[in-house]
Structures are given as C-alpha cells and as structure tokens.
Amino acid sequence: MVLGLGALGAAVGALAAPSLAARYGPGPMMLGALAITPLTQIPLLLASPGLAWQFAIGTALFLQLACAAAAGTTQRSIRQVVTADGMQARMQAVSTWLTSGARPVAALLAGGLGTWIGVRPTLIVGxxxxxxxxxILYRSPLRGLLDMPGPPAAPPPSPGALAQPAPSSWGPAVPHPAAAADVRRDRASGGGREPGPEHGR
Structure with a gap:
C-alpha cells in the first residue's frame, strides 16, 4: 500500500506537470520540485515501527514521486523540443543509457554502504x-526559464541544394504508356516521327 501511494503520486505529478510549468515556468517549477524532494526523506529518516509511521512514509513517498515525475516530465519535454529531429533517437538512447546504466551501480554502492555503516546512515547519505x-539546476541557465523553448531553427540550405530540382514526392517520373508506344513505333519505322499527310504525296 505504501508503494502504491508512491506510484499514484508519480501519475499525479506527470499529469500536473504541464499546468504547473505553464503557471510558474518550467525552470522555477523544476527547482521547486527538486527542493521539496530531499524534505520528503525526513519521515523515512525518523520512522519507527507503527501504523502511523507507515502512513507518514506513504504520504512522503507520494509527494516525492509526484515531484520527481513533474520535474522529469518537464525536463524530458525541454530536451525533445531543443533537440534536432535527426538527433532525437541518439539523445533518447544516451539519456536511457545514463539513467538505466547508473541504477545497478547505485544499488550496489548503496547495499555495500548499508552493510558497512548501517541502514539509517546510508539513508542520510542518500x-x-x-x-x-x-x-546543478540552480547554477544553470534553466533556473530562469519561464516559457517552454521553441524548436531549433532549421539550417539554411546549401547553394548546391538550391541548384538541384526538388525531388517529387511521388518518385521518379514515369512516361505514359501510350507515349512510350509511339516512340517505339517511330524507331521501328526509322523516322524521328510518324509520317504525316505530306509523306503520302
């Protein structure tokens, strides 16, 4: 049930991200979400056995994942907007590799640290x-971003591209069957064109 409350918070944060970004600006909204996230760890650090602490941890996890989803949805939207169309796949692959690849390493380090210094001190470190x-976000230009950025400007066409005719969206031109048959008859008769009335005289 505690983990279910956290998953519900993630859904709420993702759905609320566009309206929050439009009201407060993407940069300030992400800063606020990242500032709230460490505070949501306090109930976990102070928790003791009991039903009340379980509700406290569930509520804190709801808020934590709501903030994470709101900030994550917004930063991914910004990343997709400012990335050129031809680089979208590479950008997404690098982002997925960095985030997914770091999780096993972080889990291993957290487990080792928890064994070495204890669970509660490890949670404090986290x-x-x-x-x-x-x-990092506060020291970057994103903190003053009040509107979603526009897509990158398309590069100007090269002079060689301007000199070449634009390709047809329907593929290469195909001659009409009747015209092709006329050309074959002309070549078979040995003339450049079919004989007209003056040739019969």
Missing part, C-alpha cells in the same frame, strides 16, 4: 545526494 540535482 538524502544529501538528492540536493546535488538542485544545486
């Missing part, structure tokens, strides 16, 4: 690491 994205 909470402190959640501040790093906030600092």
């Amino acid at each position: 909470t402190c690491l959640l501040v790093v994205p906030l600092v």
